[in-house]
Amino acid sequence: MRSTTGDTRETSRLDESTPLPGLDHAVLDDALAEIRRGAAGRDESPAFPHLPFELLARAGALALPVPEPVSGPGRRATFRKEWSALRAVADADGSVGRIYDGHLNAVERLSIAAPEPLRSLELERVAGGGLLLGLWGADPVPGEGEPARLAGAGDKTTLHGVKTFCSGAGGVDRALVLARGPEGSPPGPPYLAYVDLSGAPERHEIDRGWYRSAGMRSSESHRVVFRDAPVLAVLGGPGEISRDPYFGRDAVRTAVSWAGIADRAVDSALATLAEKTGGDPDDIVSLAAGRMLAERGTMDRWIEHAATVADADAEASFAGLSIRLRSTIADSCRRMLDEAARACGSRPFAVSGPLDRARRDLELFLLQHRLEPALARAGREAILDSRGADER
Numbered sequence: 001m002r003s004t005t006g007d008t009r010e011t012s013r014l015d016e017s018t019p020l021p022g023l024d025h026a027v028l029d030d031a032l033a034e035i036r037r038g039a040a041g042r043d044e045s046p047a048f049p050h051l052p053f054e055l056l057a058r059a060g061a062l063a064l065p066v067p068e069p070v071s072g073p074g075r076r077a078t079f080r081k082e083w084s085a086l087r088a089v090a091d092a093d094g095s096v097g098r099i100y101d102g103h104l105n106a107v108e109r110l111s112i113a114a115p116e117p118l119r120s121l122e123l124e125r126v127a128g129g130g131l132l133l134g135l136w137g138a139d140p141v142p143g144e145g146e147p148a149r150l151a152g153a154g155d156k157t158t159l160h161g162v163k164t165f166c167s168g169a170g171g172v173d174r175a176l177v178l179a180r181g182p183e184g185s186p187p188g189p190p191y192l193a194y195v196d197l198s199g200a201p202e203r204h205e206i207d208r209g210w211y212r213s214a215g216m217r218s219s220e221s222h223r224v225v226f227r228d229a230p231v232l233a234v235l236g237g238p239g240e241i242s243r244d245p246y247f248g249r250d251a252v253r254t255a256v257s258w259a260g261i262a263d264r265a266v267d268s269a270l271a272t273l274a275e276k277t278g279g280d281p282d283d284i285v286s287l288a289a290g291r292m293l294a295e296r297g298t299m300d301r302w303i304e305h306a307a308t309v310a311d312a313d314a315e316a317s318f319a320g321l322s323i324r325l326r327s328t329i330a331d332s333c334r335r336m337l338d339e340a341a342r343a344c345g346s347r348p349f350a351v352s353g354p355l356d357r358a359r360r361d362l363e364l365f366l367l368q369h370r371l372e373p374a375l376a377r378a379g380r381e382a383i384l385d386s387r388g389a390d391e392r
Contacts, residue, residue: 015084023060023077028085031055035092042095042218043357048171049218052096057129061085061100065108070123074314075111079249080307083256087303090260094361095219099134099168101257105250106133106176112246113235114194122174122232134172135250137241138165140223144210148226149180150191150234157231159193162223165368169206169222173198174232178241189239194232203229215364245310248318252306255322255329258365259299262333265358266292269340272348272355288343295332295339302328320378327375330366337362 014028035052042049056062064077064085075082086104090097107126110119110133125131139147145162152158159179166175175197178190197204203226210223241247269292273285281289302325309316337359341349348355 014088015081023064023081024058028056028059028061031059031061032088032092035089035096039093039095039354039357040352042093043352046095046217046220048168048220049093049096049099050171052093053099053132053171056089056100057132060129061089062103062107062129062132063127065104065111066123066127067111070127071120075108078307079310080304083253083303083307086253087256087260087263090257091263092260093218094257094261094264094358094365095216097257097260098216098219098221098365099132099171101253102135102167103133103172104253106135106174108246108249109135109176109192109235109240110194113192113240114233118194118233131174132168132172134166134168134175136163136166136175136224137178138163139178140164144223145225147180148177148193150182150193150231151228152182157193157234158228159195159226159231160228162225164210164223165221166206166224167216167219167221169220169224170208171220176235177226181238190241191238192235192240194235195226196230196232199230203227213364215360215362245314245316245318248322249310251322251326252303252310252318255326256303258329258333258362259303261358261362261365262296262299262336265340265355265362266296266336268348268353268355268358269344272344272353276344285343288339291339292336295336298332299329323375323378333362333366 014025014032031052034055035049038049038051053062064082065075067074068076077085082104086097086101089100107123110122110126114122122131126133140162141164144164148159148161148163150157151160159177161179163177168175173196175195177193177195179193180190181188195204205225205227207223207225208220211221213221236243270289273281273289277285306318306321306325309321310318340355341359344355349359
């Protein structure tokens with residue numbers, strides 16, 4: 001049955017092939033439907049999406065990277081399961097998906113790098129749906145304030161300074177924040193500070209006037225000013241954020257979120273074309289639809305391959321794979337948006353329907369990640385490796 005809201009599917013692309021302890025698929029399906037229904041309203045009147053995350057917590061979706069039991073290693077969900085859920089959430093609402101993406105990244109980092117007993121105590125609360133986490137990495141540009149920096153030591157460590165694009169600001173309870181070392185320390189890779197946001201609000205000010213984008217409007221990706229905010233722990237040493245394979249998996253989750261928003265664009269475009277053409281669609285419109293489906297198939301195969309690699313060996317390097325995957329999925333997303341716009345015409349964008357929201361969300365999201373330098377480095381290394389092989 002075709003929806004009247006621009007969606008050709010009544011169910012999500014969620015992987016429900018096997019049961020998972022703590023994850024209620026029926027509740028999650030209901031949550032996804034409710035998140036989808038509220039997406040237009042949140043886009044019109046942006047605010048932190050509290051209800052969607054209450055629903056996701058109720059379904060057990062916030063706990064997918066948490067070990068079972070929490071004191072042990074590993075995770076309760078396969079990467080295939082986790083990325084399926086993330087893609088489905090991003091399909092329902094790109095802004096909710098953006099915050100959920102950061103939460104999953106942060107929970108995995110907490111699980112592998114936080115000291116005990118903090119690690120188990122925090123993971124227990126995540127597993128119970130009582131903690132929502134963020135991961136904030138962007139530094140301010142000149143004129144926006146001094147970059148975030150650590151101060152103090154031990155249990156007296158605090159954070160002061162500014163971060164931007166802080167997705168989930170005002171709604172997440174904790175954030176993993178990339179921060180510089182204490183004043184006077186030599187320059188180097190950033191530290192990963194686990195910051196408590198639930199206490200005195202004067203310790204971190206949210207500048208809600210900073211983020212004014214047309215896309216991802218309820219992701220609440222604001223500028224945040226820290227004023228001696230309490231640091232619960234510093235995870236690892238300098239450069240912890242870049243540790244392989246976790247950094248590569250962070251990148252894959254971002255690309256999975258792109259794919260979910262692209263799913264929304266494709267399904268909305270197909271519904272628009274079905275209504276617009278009435279009878280048998282002409283060859284030009286049909287070609288556009290076929291091209292969009294081909295690009296979605298490319299995304300599907302890359303994500304399936306990445307999940308297979310990760311589930312076979314959770315310690316396998318993801319650096320090269322994540323670069324190729326993100327570049328390919330980003331290109332597919334852009335081609336899908338182009339085909340959808342040319343085939344559907346101006347009306348979906350004039351009335352701000354699901355296709356317009358998906359376009360605005362995805363175009364902004366793709367701009368936040370510069371893929372060309374990483375791809376160029378990979379290409380340069382391949383050329384040099386080939387030259388070395390020829391010389392041997």
